[in-house]
Amino acid sequence: MPSRFVKGVRRIGHRTINSLLRLGVASRFFVLVLLHSGSSFRRPHLIIKELFSTGVLSLIIILVSGLFVGMVLGMQGYDTLQRYGSEEALGVMVALSLVRELGPVVAALLFASRAGSAITAEIGLMKATEQLSAMEMMAVNPIARVVAPRFWAGVLSMPLLAAMFSAMGVFGGYLVGVKLIGVDEGSFWSQMQSAVDFQQDIVNGIIKSFVFGVAVTAIALFEGYDAPPTAEGVSGATTRTVVTSSLAILALDFVLTAFMFRGEG
Amino acid sequence: MERTTIDLWVGLFVLLGLGAILVLALKVGNLGGVNIADSYSVTANFSNIGGLKVRAPVKSAGVVIGRVSEIYFDGERHEAVASLKLDKQYSFSKDTSASIMTSGLLGEQYIALETGGDSAQLKEGDKIKITQSAVVLESLIGQFIYNKAADGGEGK
Amino acid sequence: MTADNLVEFQNVSFSYGKRPILKGISMAVPRGKVVAIMGGSGCGKTTMLRLIGGQIRPSVGAVAVDGQRVHELDADGLYQMRRRMGMLFQFGALFTDMSVFDNVAFQMREHTDLSESVIRDLVLMKLHAVGLRGARDLMPSELSGGMARRVALARAVALDPMLIMYDEPFAGLDPISLGVIGNLIRRLNDALGATSIVVTHDVHESLEIVDYVYFVSDGVIVAQGTPDEMRASDKPFVHQFVHGEEDGPVPFHYPASAYGEDLRLGGKHA
Numbered sequence: 001m002p003s004r005f006v007k008g009v010r011r012i013g014h015r016t017i018n019s020l021l022r023l024g025v026a027s028r029f030f031v032l033v034l035l036h037s038g039s040s041f042r043r044p045h046l047i048i049k050e051l052f053s054t055g056v057l058s059l060i061i062i063l064v065s066g067l068f069v070g071m072v073l074g075m076q077g078y079d080t081l082q083r084y085g086s087e088e089a090l091g092v093m094v095a096l097s098l099v100r101e102l103g104p105v106v107a108a109l110l111f112a113s114r115a116g117s118a119i120t121a122e123i124g125l126m127k128a129t130e131q132l133s134a135m136e137m138m139a140v141n142p143i144a145r146v147v148a149p150r151f152w153a154g155v156l157s158m159p160l161l162a163a164m165f166s167a168m169g170v171f172g173g174y175l176v177g178v179k180l181i182g183v184d185e186g187s188f189w190s191q192m193q194s195a196v197d198f199q200q201d202i203v204n205g206i207i208k209s210f211v212f213g214v215a216v217t218a219i220a221l222f223e224g225y226d227a228p229p230t231a232e233g234v235s236g237a238t239t240r241t242v243v244t245s246s247l248a249i250l251a252l253d254f255v256l257t258a259f260m261f262r263g264e265g
Numbered sequence: 266m267e268r269t270t271i272d273l274w275v276g277l278f279v280l281l282g283l284g285a286i287l288v289l290a291l292k293v294g295n296l297g298g299v300n301i302a303d304s305y306s307v308t309a310n311f312s313n314i315g316g317l318k319v320r321a322p323v324k325s326a327g328v329v330i331g332r333v334s335e336i337y338f339d340g341e342r343h344e345a346v347a348s349l350k351l352d353k354q355y356s357f358s359k360d361t362s363a364s365i366m367t368s369g370l371l372g373e374q375y376i377a378l379e380t381g382g383d384s385a386q387l388k389e390g391d392k393i394k395i396t397q398s399a400v401v402l403e404s405l406i407g408q409f410i411y412n413k414a415a416d417g418g419e420g421k
Numbered sequence: 422m423t424a425d426n427l428v429e430f431q432n433v434s435f436s437y438g439k440r441p442i443l444k445g446i447s448m449a450v451p452r453g454k455v456v457a458i459m460g461g462s463g464c465g466k467t468t469m470l471r472l473i474g475g476q477i478r479p480s481v482g483a484v485a486v487d488g489q490r491v492h493e494l495d496a497d498g499l500y501q502m503r504r505r506m507g508m509l510f511q512f513g514a515l516f517t518d519m520s521v522f523d524n525v526a527f528q529m530r531e532h533t534d535l536s537e538s539v540i541r542d543l544v545l546m547k548l549h550a551v552g553l554r555g556a557r558d559l560m561p562s563e564l565s566g567g568m569a570r571r572v573a574l575a576r577a578v579a580l581d582p583m584l585i586m587y588d589e590p591f592a593g594l595d596p597i598s599l600g601v602i603g604n605l606i607r608r609l610n611d612a613l614g615a616t617s618i619v620v621t622h623d624v625h626e627s628l629e630i631v632d633y634v635y636f637v638s639d640g641v642i643v644a645q646g647t648p649d650e651m652r653a654s655d656k657p658f659v660h661q662f663v664h665g666e667e668d669g670p671v672p673f674h675y676p677a678s679a680y681g682e683d684l685r686l687g688g689k690h691a
Contacts, residue, residue, distance in 0.1 A: 045268075048275050056274045059281075095293045126517070134514040137474050139503035140531050160282025167285035170293055189292070194329075197320060198294040206286070 026222050029143075033151050033221070036144035046149035047156070054115040054150070054217075055157030059164075061114055062107055066165035069102060070094060070172025077173070078181050090183050091192035094173030099196060099205045100261070103166030105253050108212035110165075111158060112245040116220035119150055120241040123224025124234035132225075147225065151217050158213025159206050166205065204260045211252055216245040304350040305389040306334065309363045309376070314345045315399025317365055317374045323349050325378040330355050333376060349376065351387075358383040364397035374399060427452045427584055427616045428473055433482035435468060442468050444640040445482070455610050455617040457627045459662065460637035466620040467511075469637075470586050473618070474506060475499045486584065504532055507577030507615075508586045512593075513569040515561040521548070521572050522557040528579045547575040550612075551605060567598025571605065578609055584616050585609070591623040599623075603630050624663050628652065636662065 040046050077093040123146065126132050132142040170192075177183045196202065220241045227237035314336060323331035331351035339346050351357070360381030367374050378393075387393070428450040435443040442465040450456045458466050471477045472484045478492040485491070486502060494502060515524050525544045529535055535543070548554045551571040561569060570590065577585055590602050607630040610617040621627050628634070628648040636644040636651075636659055644651070644659045651659055661669030677683065 049271060051275045051278065052271045055282075056278045059278060099289060099293065122518075129512065129517070130510045130514040131516055133476070134508065134510050135516075136476060137503055137506065137508045138528050138531070139500040140528070141500075145531070157278070157282075160279065160285070163282055163285035163289060167288045167293075170289075192293055194322065196294045198290050200320075202286075202289050202294050 022226075025226070026218075029222050029225060030218055032143050033148050033218070036141060037148045037152065039144045040149040040152060046145070047153050050150045050153035051157055053118065054111075054153045055160065058111060058114045058157070058161060061110055062161045062165050063168050065106065065110055066103075066168030067172040069106060069165075070098065070169030070174075071176045073097060073102075073169065074173035074176030074181070078177055078183065087183050088187035088191055090173070090177045091188035092195040094177070095170050095192045095196050096201065098166045098169040098173075099201050101253070101257070103169065104162045104205050104209035104212060105249060107162040107165040108158065108209060108216060108249045109246055111154075111161060111213070112216045112220070112249065113242050115154065115157075116216050116241050116245050117238045119154070119217065119220040120224040120227070120238045121234060123147070123150075123221060124227035124229075124237050127225065127227060128229035128231075128234060147221050151221055154217030154220070155210065155213045158216070159209045162209035162212075163206065204256075208253065208256050208260075211256060212249050215248045215252060219245045219248060303353045304331065305353055305387075306348050306350050307387050307389075307391045307393055308346055308348045309393040309396050310339065310342065310344045310346050311365060311396050311398045312344055313398040313401060314347060315365055315367075315374055315401055317347065317376070317399060321373065322375045323351065323378060324375055325355070325357075325380070330378070347376065349393075356386045359385040359387060359391070360395065361387060361393055362395035362397065363393045365399035367400070425451050427487055428618065429485045430469070430472075431483050431485065433472065433479045433484060435465075435472065435477065435479050442640055443472075443479075446637070446640070446642055447482075448635050448642060448645070450616060450618055451633075452616050453610075453614065454632040455607060455619060455630060457619045457621060457631040457634045458637055459621060459624065459627065459634060461622060461662075464637050465640055466622075466637060467588055470508070470588055470618065470620055473584075473586065474503060474508065504528075504580060505582050506584045506586065507580070507582035509570070509573050509577045509588060509590055511589045512566075513561075513573035515564075515569055515573055515576070517561050519561075520557070521553065521559050521561070521564070524561070524572060525576045525579055527576065532580065543579075547579055548572075550578075550609065551575045552601075565598075567594050567601065570594065570598070570602055574602070574605055574609070578613060578615075581613055582615060584618070585613075587617065587619045587621070589621055589623075590619060591621055591626050599626055603627070606630055624665070628663075 073094045074090065077090050078087055081087045081089055081093065123132075126142075126146065132146065135142045135145060174188065178185045178188050223237040223241045223244070224234075227233045317333065317336065319333055319336055321333045322329045323333060331349055333347050334350045335348040337346055338344075349363075357378060358381045360383040362379050362381065364377050364379075365374055366377045381395075426449040430446050430448045433443055433446045434441065446469070458469060460466050468477070472479055473486060473491065475491045475494065483490045483492060487505075489498075489502065491499070491502065515521075516527065519527070522544055525547050526540050529540045529543060533540075545554055545557070548557055551574055553568060553571055553575070556564070556568065556572070561572070564572065574590075585606075587606060590606065591599050594602065603626050606617060606619060609615070619627055619631060628651065631648060633647060634645060634651050635642050638658060644654065644656050646654065651663060654660060654663070657669055660666070667673050
C-alpha cells in the first residue's frame with residue numbers, strides 16, 4: 001500500500017529531523033557551557049563543591065571495583081599465561097590491560113552510573129522545581145552558576161578516578177598473582193616496568209579518561225537541563241544519561257584506541 | 266556540610282588521584298627506570314633492523330643502559346640508522362660493537378653493546394662502526410634449507 | 422507611558438506555538454501599589470509575569486518596566502533590569518542544595534561585593550522580617566510549605582527590589598500561613614516602597630491586601646477595579662469568581678455535545 005510506505009518514510013524523516021535538532025540543541029548547550037566557564041574559574045569554590053559530589057562520593061565504588069577487577073585479571077591472566085609458560089608476564093598483562101583499556105573505560109562507566117545519573121537528576125529536579133527559572137529571574141545565568149562548575153568538576157575528576165582505578169587494579173593483580181599464586185615478585189614488576197611505556201600507555205590512558213569525562217559530564221548535564229519538568233521526565237532523562245553515555249564511552253574508546261595504538265606493538 | 270570539610274575531602278581526593286598517576290608512572294611504567302635525562306647520543310648503522318622499535322632498550326652485559334631514541338632510513342647508503350641515548354655514567358670505547366638481539370626466541374628486540382679495546386671513548390654524536398644486524402628468522406630458515414640442499418648435492 | 426506607572430502592558434499578545442495565551446492585553450501597574458492579576462487556572466497569569474521578567478517575548482505589543490521596553494533590552498540590560506525585580510515562585514523554588522541563610526544571601530553574593538559580615542547582617546534582617554531568623558541553618562527540605570514560602574519571600578526582597586512579583590503566593594497554604602503571607606506582601610511592599618504584582622486565584626485573601634485588581638479570562642482583561650468595586654460588581658464573570666459559583670460565564674462543563682444525545686437517550690441503540 002503506497003500510503004503506508006509514505007507513512008513509513010515520513011516517520012523516518014520525522015525521526016531524523018528530530019534527532020538532528022536535538023543534536024543541534026545539545027551542541028549549542030555545550031558551546032554555551034564552555035563560553036560561560038569563566039566565572040567558575042574565577043570562583044574555584046564552586047568547582048570544589050562539585051568535585052566533592054562527583055569525585056569524592058565516587059571514590060569508594062571506584063577503588064573497590066578497581067581492586068576486584070585487578071584481582072580477577074590476575075587470576076584469569078595467570079591461568080592463560082601459565083599454559084605458555086610465561087607467567088612472569090602476568091604483571092605486563094594486568095598493567096597494560098588496566099592502564100590502556102579497563103581503567104579509563106570501566107571507571108568511566110561507573111562514573112556515568114554513579115555521578116552522571118546524579119547530575120542529571122539534580123539538574124532535572126532544579127528545573128522541575130523552577131530553581132533554574134528563579135536563578136534567571138535573579139539575573140544569574142544558571143549555565144554559568146550551576147552547569148559550568150559541574151562540567152569542570154566532572155572533567156577534572158574523571159582522569160583522577162581512572163588513575164586510581166588502574167593503580168588499585170595493579171595492586172589487586174599483584175595481591176593475587178604474587179601473594180596468592182606465587183609469581184616471582186621481581187619479574188612481575190620488572191617485566192611490567194619494561195613493557196609499560198609512560199608516554200605511550202599511561203599518558204594515552206589519561207587522555208582517554210579525560211575525553212570520557214567530557215563526554216559523560218556533558219551528556220549528563222544536557223539530559224538534566226533538557227528534561228521535561230515532571231517526575232517521569234526526570235527519571236527518563238536519568239536513564240538516558242546512563243545509556244547514552246555508556247554507548248558514547250565504548251564508541252569513543254574504539255575511535256581513540258584506533259588512533260593511539262594503531263600499528264604499535 | 267561544612268565548607269572546610271568539603272575542602273579537606275576534595276584535597277584528599279586530588280592528592281589520591283595525583284598519587285595514583287605517580288604510582289602508575291614510577292612503579293608500573295618505565296619513567297622511574299632508566300632516567301635518560303642525563304645522556305649522550307650515538308648512532309649506529311644496520312643493514313637490517315628487523316623488528317627493532319623506538320624506545321627499545323639498549324643493554325650491555327644484559328643491563329639496560331639506554332634506549333633507542335630514533336630510527337630512520339639513510340637514503341644514500343640504503344641502511345637503517347638507529348640513534349641511541351646512553352646513560353652518561355657509562356662510557357664505551359670507540360670500537361664498541363652493537364648488535365640487534367632478541368630476548369628469548371620470539372621476544373622483543375633490543376640492542377646489545379659490547380665494548381672493545383680502544384682507549385678513546387664514544388662521545389656525543391659519534392657513530393658505532395661495528396654493527397651486526399638483526400637475525401631475520403625467515404632468512405635464517407632459508408639459509409638453512411639452502412645449505413641442506415647444497416650438502417645433499419655434494420653427497421651424491 | 423506615564424511616569425506614574427512602573428509596569429505597563431501595551432496591547433500585548435502572546436502565543437505558545439499556535440495556541441494563543443494572551444490576546445491584546447493593556448494594563449498599568451502604578452508605582453507603590455499592590456496589584457492583583459486574577460483569573461482561573463491556566464488563563465495566562467503566570468505568562469504575564471514571565472513577560473515582565475523578560476523570560477519570554479510578546480508576539481505583538483510591548484511590556485514596559487520603568488520606562489524601558491523589556492523585549493528590546495540586550496542580555497546585559499535585561500540582567501540589570503532583573504536585579505531590580507524580585508520574584509516569588511509558586512512553590513518557593515528555594516535552592517535545595519543551600520541552607521536558608523545561603524538562599525537569602527545568594528543574590529548578595531552574586532551581585533554585590535559586600536563583605537561576609539555585612540551580608541550576614543542583611544540576611545538576618547531579611548529573615549527577621551519574615552519571622553524566620555531562627556531557621557537560618559535549616560535546609561529547604563526541613564521547612565513546611567508556609568515557611569518555605571516565607572524564606573522565598575525574604576530571598577525575593579534580598580536586594581530591595583523596585584518590583585516584587587508573586588506567582589500564586591497562596592497556593593497550597595493552611596489558613597494561618599495564608600494570613601501571614603498576605604500581611605507580609607502588604608507590609609514588605611509599603612516598607613520597601615516597592616511595587617507588587619500578585620498573580621493569584623485566591624480571591625478573598627488577595628482582595629484584603631491589594632489596591633487594584635485585574636481579572637483575566639481567556640487571554641483578555643474582562644474586569645478591573647478596586648477591591649470594593651469588585652465585591653460590588655454585578656458583572657457576571659466577576660460575580661461568579663468573587664463568590665465562587667459553580668456555573669456562570671465560566672461553565673462547569675467542558676464543551677461537549679448535548680447530554681441526552683451522548684447517552685443515546687431516545688436514539689436507536691446499536
